[in-house]
Amino acid sequence: MRPQDLVLKKPGLVIVFISAIIFASIISAMNVETVSGTESFFAKENKIYQEYKLYEKNFQKAVGAIFIFIKSDDVVNYETYDFMLKLGEEISKVEGVEKVVSPASLLIENFGVIPTDEKILKDLSERYFSELIPKRSLAMMMVEIQPVASKKQEEIAKNIEKAIKNTEIPSGAVVEVTGSPVLGYQIKSEILKSLGITMVASILLMILFLVVTFSGVVRKKVTTFLPLLISVSAVTIVYGLMPVLGIPLSEHTNGALPMLIGLSIEYAVQIQNRFEEEIQRREVDDALKISIERTGRALFLAYLTTAVGFLSMLSPGVPAMSWFGIVATLGLLIALILSLTFLPAILKLIERRKFSAEKGAEVSKLEKSLSVVSNITANRPRGVLVVAILICVVGFYVSPLIELETNYNKYVPQNLPAIQKFRELESVAGGQTIYTLVLQIEEVDEDVLKRADELAEYVKGRVDLIYSYQSPMSLVKSYGSLEKVPEEQLQRYISGSTIAINLYSTASGYEEYKRTLESIKQSVDFYGWDGDYFVTGQAALSTEIGTIMINSQTTMTTVAYIAILILLLAIYRSIRKSVVPLIAITTVIGVMNLIMFLSGVKQTMVSIALNSIVLGLGIDFSIMITERYLEERQRVSEIEAVKRAIERTGKATTTSALAMLGGFGSLMLSTFPVMRDFGFLALVAISFSLLSAFTVVPAFLMITERVSRRLNKKSVASFVSA
Structure with missing residues (x-):
């Protein structure tokens, strides 16, 4: 028995079966994972991304630190430092927190006490902790989290915010939080909010569209919105398939779903439009059969060209693009199938009369x-x-x-809120772009650190947009010798047989990012470092994202042209x-x-x-x-x-x-x-x-x-x- 025969002979069975699929999809959709961040921009084998993850792992940056701002008219006083110490102790109790660094914790580590004399406190802060107190009205605390999954990171971030609320804040002070984990859960909440807004907007626009352009086509006004039912059903089913296929809801895929509402409605409109034309001179079964067979073939060809366009998004191998392409292609295929089965079955049950005279158009x-x-x-x-x-x-x-x-x-x-604080953090830090030069070494001693410092100075002198740098030698100079540098400060620059040097740049935008990155590599090669090295950091990732964008657009467009031409x-x-x-x-x-x-x-x-x-x-x-x-x-x-x-x-x-x-x-x-x-x-x-x-x-x-x-x-x- 052909599919159309089943639809015409047993429409009730078809409706029950598809309704069951829709119901199952609604339940499955509850398990869709929400993700955010740049990880989906890179293929797993991407070398630049692998180097960045290696740097994060070795230098305990895997989670992206959480930054806590303490603001008041003057933060350099005993009361504020005591608060930072107590807050640090409270945050340290949160499961998953590895350590908390603040001006107060560094004072205790190095000197054993927090001086009550504000002049001494000010001198020590300016000498040793200027990075954490960029100005008298702002102090920063940094919370490092154990390497865990992003979902766990966000849970830790929420618990840290609870710990802040449970700690008494000094009068006149304000405490704010930012960092990747905080931003992560805020973005995920916003993804769901955005999806709700765009889905409702898409449905309302389709209702308006059907009233204006389609209500005059149908004889029974109750059937005006059947194409919308088919469209929403298709989106519901593909949403339910996402967790089955391992496709998350992200900044990209949350846009594919409302888009599908508009794209998939076309198939049902064309089938129903042909049915309304044929029912004027034929019986219901014949009208539906002609609509399914003749219009269905044309729609299938139209679907093929559309599918080629969306499937070309898989060609660059970028996960975010692939997810979008798969969701769109599957959604339209499901919409086509429902338009050829679910819609005719509903029309079969609704339509009772055989035919009617056609009005002059x-x-x-x-x-x-x-x-x-x-x-x-x-x-x-x-x-x-x-x-x-x-x-x-x-x-x-x-x-x-x-x-x-x-x-x-x-x-x-x-x-x-987390984005606004990120901007503030950039502002306090001078808005600089940071490249991290990771050098392979045989052993850690002052001679090696001195040579690495000389390399950094050489790079600074050769690369126009590099204006400053920080290396392990900077700490050695501050504390007098390598042995006197606190371990937790040293870990920011040294990990096993690798050392990290932060190069500060004024580069802005893809072209400057790329040019600066290339200049850094050329300078290191010309200087002649003995071991291996790589350059990483957000600027390096941004450069790679730009390169991926250019190459991916060329690849997708070329593949789409060739496939459609064939x-x-x-x-x-x-x-x-x-x-x-x-x-x-x-x-x-x-x-x-x-x-x-x-x-x-x-x-x-x-x-x-x-x-x-x-x-x-x-x-x-x-x-x-x-x-x-x-x-x-x-x-x-x-x-x-x-x-x-x-x-x-x-x-x-x-x-x-x-x-x-x-x-x-x-x-x-x-x-x-x-x-x-x-x-x-x-x-x-x-x-x-x-x-x-x-x-x-x-x-x-x-x-x-x-x-x-x-x-x-x-x-x-x-x-x-x-």
Whole structure:
């Protein structure tokens, strides 16, 4: 028994079965893990990321320290230092805390007591602990956590915040907390909040879309929102599959779900639209059968091109991109299956009458407005192509000039308390960028440390944007000898047979990060360090993220182009028909580059996938116009074929585009800046994909047909004259 026969003969069974899957998916979705951070930006075998993790492990940075700010008019006094000591003792009781470092704990370690004389206290603080007291109104405590999973880190961070609340704070003082673990759980909470906002927005936009464009199509108003039911069901099922597939909810995947609401609704709309057309002259079973078989085939081809675009996101091997591509591809496949099974089963139960007389169709206002576009395209094809070529040239010229955003902290909501404190921390520290030079040594002694210090001085002198550094020798000079340096301070720079040197730079942005990193490596190589070395730190990671973004965008776009071209060639078996849709989408990519450059929107780890996504989604519009033009061209002239293709196919195409715009538009309400920018760019891309299908595609078809006709005439003339 074929699937459609089962749907028509046992619709109740189909509905019960799919409802059970949806219910199971809701339960499964409760187990979705929420993650955040840059770890998903790197493949596991990435050398730069492996070096960074090695540095974190060896120098006990794996958890990212938690920083506690103590603020008051003057923090250098006995009462504040005593508070820091008590707070440190309270925090040390928290399970998972390895140690707490504060000006007070260092005083006790080195001198045994906290001086009551404020002059002595001030002198000691300035001499030994200036890093932790950058100004008289601010003292910092650093809490190091044992290497544990991120979920456990966040639990520790929450317990530290409880410990702070349980400790009596001096009058006039304020205590604030920041650090990666604190930011981690705040981001995860924000991901869920953002998902809720964008999902509700997407559903409301789809309701508006269906009321405006679809309510006039259906005879029974109760069925107007069936496509939305199918769309939400598909998203629910794919959400439930995420924990099964090991795909977490992240800054990236939380945007894929509301987007799917808009994208997947198109399949159900097309099936139901065809059913409403067929039911006017056929019985229910026949109308459903034709809708499933004929429209289903077209939708499957449309799905293939879309899937190619999303699956190309797997080609760079970046986990965050792969998750997005898999969720989108699976979601659309599930939506297609539900549109061919769940929707017809519901319609079968709802629809009772056999057929009814068809009312005369009125000319749509949309079709009237489309006639304006069709007239321009049909009468000025050369002008259209010239404009398209200019846009492509300018767009691809400015493409390398678009800035990259490699700072992860700019991807997340800027009103998060931990982010605001991070900015303050950067401000107190001078806003510097830090590169960490990790050197391999045979043994630790003052001679080796002195040579490492000389290397750091040499690098500082050669690299323009390096203005200062800190090495183990800095501590040796402060304390008089290596033996006198406290162990916990020494551990910040020495671990086993490796030493770390922090190089402070004014580098800002991907290009300066990259140039500075390369200069540091060249300087070390030229100096000639005996052992192995590597350069790491957030600046090095940001540089690698930028490189990954550039390479990934190129890879994804190339794979999408080639795969879609092969698919179209297999379907059409014609180079001309296969190339036309790609030319239109290439124009759209040029437009996106131009708008990003003019609006100052930076390229992010999310937006780099837009080229391949638009190739998969926007190409459907061009294919529909191409098909209709070629069909009409068999009966009428070029100009008339263009007009009919745009005016008669344009309504359905515009309806599909509006659904996509609703899905992507909801992302502009996300609390994550990276998703808002993605939503904005997607709106631009889909809008221009539609416009390009109505202009560039027909113009190219007309021009190529005329050129082909002239070449044939010349060939015939040459043959006759010969």
